[in-house]
Amino acid sequence: MPAEPGTVRPGGRTARVRAAVLRAAGDVLAEQGFDRLDLADIARRAEVGKTTVYRRWGSVxxxxxxxxxxxxxxxxxxxxxxxxxxDLTANADLVRRTLADPRQGALFRAVIAAAACDARTARALRRFYEVRVAEWAPCVEQGVARGELPAGTDAAAVVRAVSAPLYYTLLTTGEAPDAAAADRAARAAFAAAAAGVYVTGDPAAEPGPSPA
Structure with a gap:
């Protein structure tokens, strides 16, 4: 089965072309939004041939x-x-700084808006967060191993609980969360996790006897 356009990782000169095109696409998203993306315009901005862009990515x-x-x-x-x-405080601060960045914050707003009405963008956005959650989940798993959190804690759920209120602030107020909001999000997620809110199942339970 042929690879989906935009999923094959190139090297060499092709990698440089990809970097230029993605940089141009990010600029347009941040400046003008998803609905203004046009492959021909992106090719012009990236100083790449239109044929190359259409052949490699196929669509916006x-x-x-x-x-x-x-x-x-x-x-x-x-x-x-x-x-x-x-660790959770560091994660919250990274999310806060990303959303507060003029380019990155605008880019995320545009992509989130596009994901609400475009299935492929929604899938790509979910994959993005799957990668980021998987990157930070070991911090929670290590906390379980150290005895800071109860056994059976869902590490991914804890990581998502840190960033969720920060994105909610951005989407409902139009303003990036501040440092105090990031600190509160981390502390709230930690307190809930320590209290066992994110424990899945009962790791201490032993199978009971079979009925006679």
Whole structure:
């Protein structure tokens, strides 16, 4: 089966072309929104032939999907401070700084808006967050191993609980969350996790006897 446009990772000169095109696409998304994306315009901005762009990405949604994949790859790695609360605070601050960045914040608003009405963009956005949650989940798993959180804690759910109120602030107020909001989000997620809110199942339960 042939690969979906925008999913094959190139190297060499092709990698440089990809970087230029994705940079141009991100600029347009941040400046003008999803509905103004046009492959011919992106090719012009990136100083790349239109044929190359159409052949590689095929459509605007294919280009956005590849942009999100690249953003996930380029995102900063997790911070490990030695405590769950410290790690979650670092995660919250990274999300806050991303949303507060003039280019990145506008880009995320545009992609989130597009995902609400375009299935392929929605899938690409979900993949982006799957990658980012998987990057930070080990911080929670290490906290469980250290005894800071109860066994059976759903690490991915805790990580999502940190960023959820920050995105909600952005989407409902139009303003990026501040440092105090990021700190509250991290502390709330940690407190809930420590209280067992995110424990799935009962890891301590032993199978009972079979009925006679």
């Amino acid at each position: 949604t294919g280009l956005v999907a590849d942009l999100l994949a690249d953003m996930a790859e380029q995102s900063l790695p997790r911070t490990e401070t030695g405590s769950v609360l410290g």
